[in-house]
Every structure is written in structure tokens, then in C-alpha cells.
Amino acid sequence: MIPLAEPPHAEDAPTSAEQGAPDLMAIYRAHVDYVWRIARSLGIPADAAEDVTQEVFLCVHHRLHTFRPGGSMRAWLFGITRNLVLHDKRSYARRERHLAALPQPQEASREPDATVRVHQAAALMQAFLDELDLDKRLVFQMTEIEEMTADEIAEALAIPLGTVYSRLRAARARLERFRLRLHARDERRHACATNP
Amino acid sequence: MRDEPVTTRELVAAYRDRERPSDAARERMARALMAAAAARSATVIPLRPPRRRRRAIAGGWLALAAALALVAASSYWLVSARQQQGTGPADMLMDSHDHEPAQRTVAPKPIEARSEPPAGHATAVEGPTATMPIVDAASAPEPSAALPIAGAAATSEPKAPAVATAESPPVVEPAPPVAEPAPRRPARPQPRQVAAEPPRSGEAAGDPVLEELMLIQQIKDALDADRPASALAAIDAHAQKFARGSLTEEREALRVVALCNAGEVARGERAQQAFMRTYPRSAYRERVRAACPVAAAATMD
Known part of the structure; x- marks a missing residue:
């Protein structure tokens, strides 16, 4: 299993927020699709992906000051997304099983x-x-x-x-x-x- | 589908195009995010705590009551433990998870502590004998009864706070195991009463630490109740009475919030800058920064 890459924490970079912290909505616009797809590939069903994605960005909002300007934003977002997904994994897994019991929607016609x-x-x-x-x-x-x-x-x-x-x-x-x-x-x- | 094989690029493009939130979902999330950002800047420090934090506050009061009872019941070294409890409000002002205690700078002033007791002495129930209240507090099962006695006992020993501030005790609280089980159960409804009472009631008047704490609590309650004006009044009262109190940092952080809540943005921003200058490493930095919606909006776009 991939080791958890916890994003760097605030204590060692107390001033990072002051110096050109990226803007939340800009981050959202640039990376919302990415976060959505990462959540999906981590096993989040399509109907729950919106919730997870939103949670990720709320988390980003709270922890933006912990982002190291030198680091990769996508790598950081991935860490947050995975932690959130793992945290909720059990409930999602339960839901997934539940949904799996339902008949799969038919694939589109072959026109x-x-x-x-x-x-x-x-x-x-x-x-x-x-x-x-x-x-x-x-x-x-x-x-x-x-x-x-x-x-x-x-x-x-x-x-x-x-x-x-x-x-x-x-x-x-x-x-x-x-x-x-x-x-x-x-x-x-x-x-x-x-x-x- | 015709026969031409699907290229990787085609697969990727199709997948990328389909596997993403719908425009409506994107819009929904963006709105929710902006609302959250706005809500956060409006409720900066504590102010509408979730249920979980309510309990934490109650726990803080319980711990305080237990510690005060212990102070009355035991010898001097425990007084330092009580002083440790005196930093309780700092915990209450913060979310427990995202701030390190190391960032807090609480510096109680011995002068303040020594100068207070005479004022409280007049209102204290019975000051003269130090040994009598000790026995009472030890046998009293209810902290509500023990509280004033503890206050009286503390004031009758003016040296105690000075001792406490001289040494900075470790975070570990040695005493509770003995006393906690007893006061905890009967005291469950207690915290709400304490929090609801005005800080100038008799029991608080005896103990400067408790009084200061009550005043801070009063500020927070006023902010919670959306009465920034009375919060500001309480802040001024605190500033007057505890100009160099141990909760000055908390007071100034709350002042920024109160000013901004009251709509006095210009003053709020001045107070904000002053706070940032005075406490550059404060644990409340983020919240104080987000206190004024105008400033928050400016950083958001």
C-alpha cells in the first residue's frame, strides 16, 4: 500500500500564508476535475464524488496556509483527497456494496x-x-x-x-x-x- | 462503432471529457466553497461552536472547578496546578486540533495577581482562617459550594498566585485522579450556570484568575449571542481591570472579532494589524486575519 504522505504542517512554516498563498477559488477552478477523478479512482462512486470533492476543497480552504509554495499543488491535493477518502472508506465501501446489488444501468445503444x-x-x-x-x-x-x-x-x-x-x-x-x-x-x- | 481501432489519445480525451463533475455540480461546489469561506471569516474565533466544542468548554469549567476545589483541599504545590488550569480559556478559544500549545504565550503577571486579592478580600465570605475552608472544601461534594470557598481560600493566601507564576508547571496534571470522580457527576449541570452568570458575582470576585476568565467568557458569550456592542464593553472592562492580565492575547483577538462583527471595519482592521504586530506567532493569527469580512474578501479574489 502507498504510504500516507501527510502534507507538511503549519508549525514549521508560520509565514507561508502571508507570502503569496494561492487563492482558493483559483485552485478550485484549476483542479476540481482532477480531484474529482482522483476521488473516483480511489473508489468513490460517481454520486458521492461531488461530496468528496467539495470536502477536499473545504479542507484546502482550512489548510491552505500549510501548503509549501515550492511543492506541487496536485501532489498536495492528492494527499488531502486520499486522506479524506481513506477516512471515509468504510462508509463508502458499504455504500458501494449496496449499489453493487442494484442492477447496472444498461450501456448506451450502439448507434x-x-x-x-x-x-x-x-x-x-x-x-x-x-x-x-x-x-x-x-x-x-x-x-x-x-x-x-x-x-x-x-x-x-x-x-x-x-x-x-x-x-x-x-x-x-x-x-x-x-x-x-x-x-x-x-x-x-x-x-x-x-x-x- | 466502426472498425477503426480506438487510439489511446481518443480514449483519454473521451474519459477526461466525461469523467468530471457536471457544470451544475461545479457551480454548486463553488458556491458552497465561497459560502464556507465567508462563514469562516464571520465566525472566526469560536463563536458558534459545534456541539462537540460546547462539551469541551463544559469540560474546561469542570476541570477548573475540580482544580479549585483541590487548591483549597491541598497544600501549596497544588496551587501551581490551578494556575495551569488558568490557561483553560486559551484552550476554549481554540479548536483543539489545529493549534499547538507551544504557540500560546500566556504570561501571567505576579504583580497583577498580588494586587487583586485586597479587592476581592472585601467580598470574600470568610477570609481570616486559612485552615477552616480547606476542611470544608474537602468534604463538600458540590463544586458549586466549593467554588466560593476555593476563591476565599485563594484570596486569604495572597502569596499563592505569585508562587504559581514563578514556576511554569508541566502540562501533566497530577491531581485529578483523586478529586475528579467526585465533583464530575454532581457538577454536570454546573458549567452552564457558571457560564450564564455574570462574572462579577461574589464567587468570581474573590479570585483574579477566575474573574479574568469569567470576563473573557462573558466576551465570548456576547459574541456568540451576536451582541458585539456588549462584547466590546466587556473587552474594555477587561482591558481596564486586567491591563496586563494573562489573557490579554485572547482579549485582543476577540476585540478584532467584536469590532468587525460590530461593523467597525476600520477600527477592526487597525486592531487586527496591531494584534499581528504584537503577537506575530499567535495561535489565533489565522482567525484574527479572517475576522473582517472585507479583508477576507480582499484576499479571496
């Missing part, structure tokens, strides 16, 4: 429509991410989707840089396999549709 295609691509990505274990998933997601640097990721996850790269390589290899599988399935379907 050849651009928005549907986007929708399906997103669903595929989601399916792929769900296949990965959390460590690889976070590295992959931070690299490909959030476009964070390897250094930032190493800071966020508190792992060595080499580990970031090796996890990323492994995740990409899996993605390649995933796409091949997908393609093969499409081929089969297509063949089935043309030759009844």
Missing part, C-alpha cells in the same frame, strides 16, 4: 453517432482503469489523463521516480493488450453481423 462513440470510448477507458490495480492505475491516470510530470507523481505518491516509470510501463503494456482484445472483439462482432 454510429459521434457522441455515442465518445461515450463508449470513455466507458472503455473506465473499464481499462478498473482492471488495473490501484498503484498502476494512479500512475497511469496521473500521467496520461492529468498530464502530471513523473516528479510530481513521485511526490504525490511518495514513491521513487523509478517506481513511477516502471508502473507506467506496466500500465501501458496492459493498455496495449486491452486495445488488442477490444479490437478482436469488434472484429468478431462485425463478422457476426455481416454473416448471419
Whole structure:
């Protein structure tokens, strides 16, 4: 499991708030999607992600003065998000089980429509991410989707840089396999549709 | 879906586009955040404490009552423990979790403590014998009964506070194990009475530490009740009576809040700057900074 990277605390940086502390709403606007997706990948269901995201930013509001100006904002946000999620994990896990018992909503129809295609691509990505274990998933997601640097990721996850790269390589290899599988399935379907 | 294979970029773009809060959700969260920021700046120091903190305040009063009873019941070294309890209001002013006690600078002045007793002496119930109240307090089960006696006992020994301030005792409170079980249960309704009573009642008059504390509590109660004017009056009373009291820092922090709550933003900001200059490392720094909504709004955008 990834060790907890508690954000640096206030006592050693009492003046950090005075000197150009970033503005809360600017942080919110810049990173709300990121926090949302991190919460989602940490296992928060879509209907609870808004609550968690809001909680994260409230926490940011209270602890903004503890943010070290030199550090990565996204790494810091990740620490807060993960701590909040872990803190509430049990209740969310309970809820998740509850929801899992309900029938899954049917996937969108297969019309050849651009928005549907986007929708399906997103669903595929989601399916792929769900296949990965959390460590690889976070590295992959931070690299490909959030476009964070390897250094930032190493800071966020508190792992060595080499580990970031090796996890990323492994995740990409899996993605390649995933796409091949997908393609093969499409081929089969297509063949089935043309030759009844 | 046609046959062309899906590229990674396409997958990523689609995922990024779909997996995010809706515009409505973003808007909701932004509003909630701004409201929270505004609410925080309005209630800076304590002022509408959640239920959990109410209990903490009650606990503080209980501990204080227990310690006062102990002072009356035991020998001099316990007096230092009582002085330690005297820092209680500082705890009450703060959330327990996000401030280190090291940042607090409570510096009780021996002169103040020594000069107070004569004033209290006149109102104290019975001052002459120091040994009599000790026995009474030890046997009295109710802290409400023990409180005035403790005050009287304290005033009849004017050297006691000076002893207490000379040494700074460790945070560990050695006494409670003996006395706590007894006063705690009967005293449960007690804190509310104490908090509701005006600080100038007879029992407080005897003990400068307690009196100062009550005055601070009165300020906080007034702020809680949204009466900044009477809070300011109490602050002035405190400033007059305890110009160099041990809770000066708390008073000045509350003054900023009271001024800003009263709408006197200019004075509030001046007081705020003065506070920041005087107590640059204060534990209340953040709250005092956020006290004036105008100043808070300026930093927010």
C-alpha cells in the first residue's frame, strides 16, 4: 500500500500564508476535475464524488496556509483527497456494496453517432482503469489523463521516480493488450453481423 | 462503432471529457466553497461552536472547578496546578486540533495577581482562617459550594498566585485522579450556570484568575449571542481591570472579532494589524486575519 504522505504542517512554516498563498477559488477552478477523478479512482462512486470533492476543497480552504509554495499543488491535493477518502472508506465501501446489488444501468445503444462513440470510448477507458490495480492505475491516470510530470507523481505518491516509470510501463503494456482484445472483439462482432 | 481501432489519445480525451463533475455540480461546489469561506471569516474565533466544542468548554469549567476545589483541599504545590488550569480559556478559544500549545504565550503577571486579592478580600465570605475552608472544601461534594470557598481560600493566601507564576508547571496534571470522580457527576449541570452568570458575582470576585476568565467568557458569550456592542464593553472592562492580565492575547483577538462583527471595519482592521504586530506567532493569527469580512474578501479574489 502507498504510504500516507501527510502534507507538511503549519508549525514549521508560520509565514507561508502571508507570502503569496494561492487563492482558493483559483485552485478550485484549476483542479476540481482532477480531484474529482482522483476521488473516483480511489473508489468513490460517481454520486458521492461531488461530496468528496467539495470536502477536499473545504479542507484546502482550512489548510491552505500549510501548503509549501515550492511543492506541487496536485501532489498536495492528492494527499488531502486520499486522506479524506481513506477516512471515509468504510462508509463508502458499504455504500458501494449496496449499489453493487442494484442492477447496472444498461450501456448506451450502439448507434454510429459521434457522441455515442465518445461515450463508449470513455466507458472503455473506465473499464481499462478498473482492471488495473490501484498503484498502476494512479500512475497511469496521473500521467496520461492529468498530464502530471513523473516528479510530481513521485511526490504525490511518495514513491521513487523509478517506481513511477516502471508502473507506467506496466500500465501501458496492459493498455496495449486491452486495445488488442477490444479490437478482436469488434472484429468478431462485425463478422457476426455481416454473416448471419 | 466502426472498425477503426480506438487510439489511446481518443480514449483519454473521451474519459477526461466525461469523467468530471457536471457544470451544475461545479457551480454548486463553488458556491458552497465561497459560502464556507465567508462563514469562516464571520465566525472566526469560536463563536458558534459545534456541539462537540460546547462539551469541551463544559469540560474546561469542570476541570477548573475540580482544580479549585483541590487548591483549597491541598497544600501549596497544588496551587501551581490551578494556575495551569488558568490557561483553560486559551484552550476554549481554540479548536483543539489545529493549534499547538507551544504557540500560546500566556504570561501571567505576579504583580497583577498580588494586587487583586485586597479587592476581592472585601467580598470574600470568610477570609481570616486559612485552615477552616480547606476542611470544608474537602468534604463538600458540590463544586458549586466549593467554588466560593476555593476563591476565599485563594484570596486569604495572597502569596499563592505569585508562587504559581514563578514556576511554569508541566502540562501533566497530577491531581485529578483523586478529586475528579467526585465533583464530575454532581457538577454536570454546573458549567452552564457558571457560564450564564455574570462574572462579577461574589464567587468570581474573590479570585483574579477566575474573574479574568469569567470576563473573557462573558466576551465570548456576547459574541456568540451576536451582541458585539456588549462584547466590546466587556473587552474594555477587561482591558481596564486586567491591563496586563494573562489573557490579554485572547482579549485582543476577540476585540478584532467584536469590532468587525460590530461593523467597525476600520477600527477592526487597525486592531487586527496591531494584534499581528504584537503577537506575530499567535495561535489565533489565522482567525484574527479572517475576522473582517472585507479583508477576507480582499484576499479571496
